[in-house]
Amino acid sequence: MLKIGRRAVRLPRHEYGKDDVIEVKTRIIHPNHNGRHKYEDKGYIAQHFIHLIEVYYGDQLIISMDASAGISQNPYFTFALKATHSAPLRVVWKDTHGEEYTETVDIRV
Amino acid sequence: MIWREAITRRGLLGKWIALSAVLLFRRRVEGEELPFELASEVPEGRTLQERLTPILAGRTPRHERVTLTMPPLAEDGGTVPLQLDVESPMTDLDYVQKLYLIADQNPDPLVFSASLHPGAGSARWKLNIRLADSTRIRAFAEMNNGDLFVNEVEVAVLVGGCG
Numbered sequence: 001m002l003k004i005g006r007r008a009v010r011l012p013r014h015e016y017g018k019d020d021v022i023e024v025k026t027r028i029i030h031p032n033h034n035g036r037h038k039y040e041d042k043g044y045i046a047q048h049f050i051h052l053i054e055v056y057y058g059d060q061l062i063i064s065m066d067a068s069a070g071i072s073q074n075p076y077f078t079f080a081l082k083a084t085h086s087a088p089l090r091v092v093w094k095d096t097h098g099e100e101y102t103e104t105v106d107i108r109v
Numbered sequence: 110m111i112w113r114e115a116i117t118r119r120g121l122l123g124k125w126i127a128l129s130a131v132l133l134f135r136r137r138v139e140g141e142e143l144p145f146e147l148a149s150e151v152p153e154g155r156t157l158q159e160r161l162t163p164i165l166a167g168r169t170p171r172h173e174r175v176t177l178t179m180p181p182l183a184e185d186g187g188t189v190p191l192q193l194d195v196e197s198p199m200t201d202l203d204y205v206q207k208l209y210l211i212a213d214q215n216p217d218p219l220v221f222s223a224s225l226h227p228g229a230g231s232a233r234w235k236l237n238i239r240l241a242d243s244t245r246i247r248a249f250a251e252m253n254n255g256d257l258f259v260n261e262v263e264v265a266v267l268v269g270g271c272g
Binding site: 019021031033034035036039042043044045046047048055057060061062063064065066067068069070071072073075076077078079080081082083084 | 143144146151188215231
């Protein structure tokens, strides 16, 4: 089993220029327990999921997603981004146990 | 070193059994520590109406500009892929401000609500969601001028992914 919090943000391998729309892929290893799965006869696996995904392009918060437990485990999120300037792209995941995970990649145009 | 006792098939068999018993027991003890917490009850669900009302806010959404792409049949409700596209220039004057995804039959129908900034330059997303049952899925896009657009699809789910 992969460790919770292992994460990746991937930019396209191909060359991209200024103002090109590129696809950014993100994924984090997380069980995203929704609190509805039974565990033997001991009860239910308690809720534990990524409830917030934020994407910063430079200092600007460009995407902020409030998620419910309706997102699959190991949340995968791909979004299109217009590469208008060179800046770090930072993705932040927060889970319901107060853990925060961050990954940064550099957009170069 | 001299062996006190001869190595016999029976002797080795006995040792092997003892060793595996010890290893098995250790695994069981380690297994007591669960990688998750337990709860006595499931979280409270939400009604569709409760989730839709604040999104609609009295408006009637138009069936334009939003494209929601999902497989018509999902074998595993635990992981259903979707793609969401909104036609928008994404400029400071005209951009997608909010995105909502509603799965009518889920215990909490609101899968996500999101805010966007024109700096994203595009509103095209892909992600995987859970579906409890065969359901209608609605994707809402709210523009910065308050216009509300929607697209709906039906997905048949073979094995639910919520419990």
